Amino acid sequence: MLQFCQPLIHVDAVDTRVSRIGTYELLASFINEYKFLHIPNFQALLKHEPVEDLERIYGKQPGPLDELDLWEKRQHMLHSIEHQLDTPVAKDIIMNLEEAQSQYANSFHQIRRDIGKSLKDCAEILQFWETMKPWFVQLHEATEPLDQLRLLPPIVHTLLLVWQYSR
Numbered sequence: 001m002l003q004f005c006q007p008l009i010h011v012d013a014v015d016t017r018v019s020r021i022g023t024y025e026l027l028a029s030f031i032n033e034y035k036f037l038h039i040p041n042f043q044a045l046l047k048h049e050p051v052e053d054l055e056r057i058y059g060k061q062p063g064p065l066d067e068l069d070l071w072e073k074r075q076h077m078l079h080s081i082e083h084q085l086d087t088p089v090a091k092d093i094i095m096n097l098e099e100a101q102s103q104y105a106n107s108f109h110q111i112r113r114d115i116g117k118s119l120k121d122c123a124e125i126l127q128f129w130e131t132m133k134p135w136f137v138q139l140h141e142a143t144e145p146l147d148q149l150r151l152l153p154p155i156v157h158t159l160l161l162v163w164q165y166s167r
Contacts, residue, residue: 048118050070057070064139065133065136065140067129068136075119078122079119082119085115128162131158132159135158138151
C-alpha cells in the first residue's frame, strides 16, 4: 500500500519555555532535515491535476477504474499527512512556533486547511465514483462486445444522475 510519510523529529527534550532562538533552531532543524514545507510531492499532492496524473501513472489511455484508484490513493496520502500533523511531535512543534510568533506557524495552519479542503473534495469525488464503480467493474470484466454494449445505457444513465446531483 502506498504511503506518504515523512518522519518527524522527536522533541521530548523541548521545554514549553523554549526561547525564541531555540524555537527557530528547532524549526530550522525540522525544515532542513525533513524539508516538510518544501516537499515537491507534497505541493503537487495539494495542487493535484487529475488528467496529468492519470496520464503520467497509467499511460495515455487510462480506464475509469484507474481514475478511481488514483482518487483512492490521493485520499490515502492526504489522510497520512493529516495523521502526521496530528501527532504529539507535530503539535509540539506548531505550539512552539506559535509561542515564538513564527511566520511558519501560519504555514502549518494553511497546510492543515489545504489538506482539509482537499480531503473534502476527494471524498465528494469518491462518493460519485462509488456510484459508478459497479458498472465500470462489469464493463472491465465483460469480454464480449454485446455484453459491453448492454452496459452502456445504465452507465450513461448513472453518469447523468451523477452529473445532475454533483455540485
